[in-house]
Amino acid sequence: MAQNARSTTGRKKPRAYDPVKTRAAVLAQFGLVREVVEGLSEEQLARPSGLGEWSVRELAAHLSMAVGSVVRSLGEPSPGAAEVGLLDWPFATEKHAGRIAEDTAGIAASGPISELYGKVAAGIAEALPGADDDRVVPTRVGAMRFADFLVTRTVELVVHSDDLARATGVEVPLDRQALAACTRLLADALAVKAPGASTEVRIPPFAVVQCIEGPRHTRGTPPNVVETDPLTWVRLATGRTQWADAIENAQVSASGERADLVGVLPILG
Known part of the structure; x- marks a missing residue:
C-alpha cells in the first residue's frame, strides 16, 4: 500500500497515544460499521466497492478481518522483540496486498456477513480488556507492540468505513477518537x-x-x-x-x- 518502504528508527519518535482511548475508539468504530453492514441488503452487498474488483461484501469482510486480526494476534505466542514500529507500519503494507486480497475473498465466502461480524465483535470484546499494551504480537507486517498495532486498526477502520459509505450511499458515522x-x-x-x-x-x-x-x-x-x-x-x-x-x-x-x-x-x- 505504501509508496516507499523505509525505517523510521532513530528518525522520528512516534507521538504517544492513550491506550484506553484507542481501545474505546476501535470498539466504537467497529460497532458503528457493524450496525451499517448488518442493515445492508444482498443487492447492496453485491455492488462494486470502488476498490479494485472487491464487492461491498468483500469490503465488509475486509473490515471484519482488520479487527479480527487483533484477536488472532493476542491468541498467538509473542514473538519477543518488536520488528515494526508505529511509523514503520504505513510503509510496510504494500507488499502484502496480494495475500490480503486472497484472505479477504476467503472470509467473504465463508458465511453470512452478520455472523462474521457477530463473531468478531464477541472476540474483541473478550480479548481487549485484559490485553497487555506492551505485549509484542505477530502481525502481517511483522512483530509489533500491541498498543501500536491497535492504533493501526483505527486507520483501517476509518479509511474503509469511508469507503463503505461511498460505495453504498449509507452514512457510516466516524468515531471522533478513531478519526483523530x-x-x-x-x-x-x-x-x-x-x-x-x-x-x-x-x-x-x-x-x-x-x-x-x-x-x-x-x-x-x-x-x-x-x-x-x-x-x-x-x-x-x-x-x-x-x-x-x-x-x-x-x-x-x-x-x-x-x-x-x-x-x-x-x-x-
Whole structure:
C-alpha cells in the first residue's frame, strides 16, 4: 500500500497515544460499521466497492478481518522483540496486498456477513480488556507492540468505513477518537516520507506536522502552509482523493511555493 518502504528508527519518535482511548475508539468504530453492514441488503452487498474488483461484501469482510486480526494476534505466542514500529507500519503494507486480497475473498465466502461480524465483535470484546499494551504480537507486517498495532486498526477502520459509505450511499458515522488517531498517524507518516521543516501541514483539530526539505522558519507564520479537514486528509493520504481535485474543490488551502504535496501523496495506496 505504501509508496516507499523505509525505517523510521532513530528518525522520528512516534507521538504517544492513550491506550484506553484507542481501545474505546476501535470498539466504537467497529460497532458503528457493524450496525451499517448488518442493515445492508444482498443487492447492496453485491455492488462494486470502488476498490479494485472487491464487492461491498468483500469490503465488509475486509473490515471484519482488520479487527479480527487483533484477536488472532493476542491468541498467538509473542514473538519477543518488536520488528515494526508505529511509523514503520504505513510503509510496510504494500507488499502484502496480494495475500490480503486472497484472505479477504476467503472470509467473504465463508458465511453470512452478520455472523462474521457477530463473531468478531464477541472476540474483541473478550480479548481487549485484559490485553497487555506492551505485549509484542505477530502481525502481517511483522512483530509489533500491541498498543501500536491497535492504533493501526483505527486507520483501517476509518479509511474503509469511508469507503463503505461511498460505495453504498449509507452514512457510516466516524468515531471522533478513531478519526483523530487515524489522522495523526497518517500526518506523522507524511513527515517521515517527506522530512523537512519548510512546509507546515495543518489538519485541525487533530494534527500539525512539518515536512518537505527547504528553508526552515523560526517564528511567526511559516511561508508554506497546507490546511485541510481530517476526512479530506485521510482521503488524500490514501489516494481516494487526488491533490488537484481537492485544490479545485476548495477542500485544501495551500500557500507558498513548497505547499504542493502532489509529489509525496498518497501515503498509503
